[in-house]
Amino acid sequence: MSFASRADQSGFTLIELMISTVIGLMMISALLTAYVANSMNYRMQEAMSEVQEIGRFVLNQAAYDLRNAGLGTTADEIAVVGFVNADAAYADSNAKDVLLAKKDKISSPVLYIPVHDEGGDIAYYIANLGVGDSLYRYDPEFHKNKPQAIVSGVRQIALEYGVDGNSDQIVDSFELVSDVKDWTRVVAVRVSFLVSSTEQVLKKKQTLPDPFVINDRALYRIFTTTVVLRNKVL
Template sequence: MTVFSDKWSARAKQSGFSMIELMISMVISLVLIAGVVSVFQSNKRTYITGDALAEIQENVRIAYDYIAREVRMAGSGYSCLANVTTVQNMLNSTDFDFNFAQPLEAYDNGNNLPAALSGVVKSGTDALVVRGTYGVGAKLETELDNPSASLKVTSIDPPPMGVDDIVVVTDCRTASIFQITNFSGNGNSGSDNVVHNTGTGTPGNQTKNFIYPFQAGATVIKTRTIAYYIGTNANGESALFQRATDQGSSDTIEVVEGIQDMQLTFGVDTNDDGLPEGYYTPTQITDGSIGAEWSDAISARINLLVRSIDDNVVDSISSYTFNGKTITPTDKRMYREVSFVVAIRGRLQ
């Protein structure tokens, strides 16, 4: 009897889980799995949100670097701290790309655009135009002979300018803008010969006669016109574009995607105290309603509306505020308004 009882006892010990125990184990497992899934989804949402925010911040940084650099140097080189009183345009054209007497201007809400920007600027957004100098300048070696089709400048290696470049010669009192039609460099010794004849080039020169006898030491440096605007890229997305005119021709590049809108106001100084009396839209400056001109603008405030490239970044559709207006989007992208002010160095007192 003892042996029989021991056998049954051993079998009882090997009978496994009961149904109740199995169900309890399954419930516990489901709870644990649900917790793991919840943590995973929370981490995924946090990652998506953080990645979208980092993407927006990076796009803003790129846009700021491009725009702020150009605005800061608007008119640099031939404005010489706003001391230039006379600008001679010797080119055959004074239209949008070659209107160097106007270092800074803008167009309000895509209205009254020049032909160069017509059809590419997103409706309702502003366009910014900056004209100035760039690169390395060379110094006049001798006083200009007038009339003369050539200038002797200090030789630099590599040469800072060449054929078809549009350059300005200035002594910070007077400036003359012309296109180089021939260039003879001598490496890093002696002097280079800069020729600006008529009858060739685009747009070419209408005259080779300077209105001012520039002395040795005056600067010769390249110029360009740059426009920034919001357009539509190949993916059908809004983006910030740059249109640059150099050597008589223009080139357009996409700077960064995700920029939805750009609104501009300008700090205007009408009493020459070096401080803005207020910030005004491009229309208010252009139409003269505030009694100021573009030459009175000493700073620019740039408002950008930026959104994430991907959709379904936020949990639900939520309104945002841009340029003082509340807007409700139709998607679940992340939207941010960014504003920064840039002073125009050449116009500060």
């Protein structure tokens, strides 16, 4: 075989191999980047769906109970009572009976709906009884003296109470629980739930308005509703 024929059969040069390797690595890097971006988008969409579902559920449940609060009571009777924390709620014998969780497990203000013609004796609060922060709603008709979390992922509650200061059945001001002097004058409740995703999907933690404080990178949303206590204004 001649030297010319051997030269014609020679392979790639080192430079060509290096260039092809770099091109291949760039293509793999682009594919990995696209995969990671799509994976992050998917996780974010899942987290948003999870938070939205929980938020809608807790708003509907709380609004239902608040609309029925005080059914059959008179204008000078109490439809709802708020407590700044578990200690304050446990000091009230009626509210204490429906908390059912140890005080040190409750990490939120407590909303209590006293007994009325069609039910009541319901308490809302956040507690951690082994499954993470969860929203508890006690109803003796269904829960039979056992704490019952209705949904996990609700991390905090904020409550404001609409006070009718001049007996015209119109809210004159929204007050924090520590500012309410006469619970018979509360005719509306503004409740906000802080809901989080299960996964840590953000690069850094969010900044939230007072009174909410967080310390992780989960996705958070605040769900707020204002409910007129119709049995106090009819």
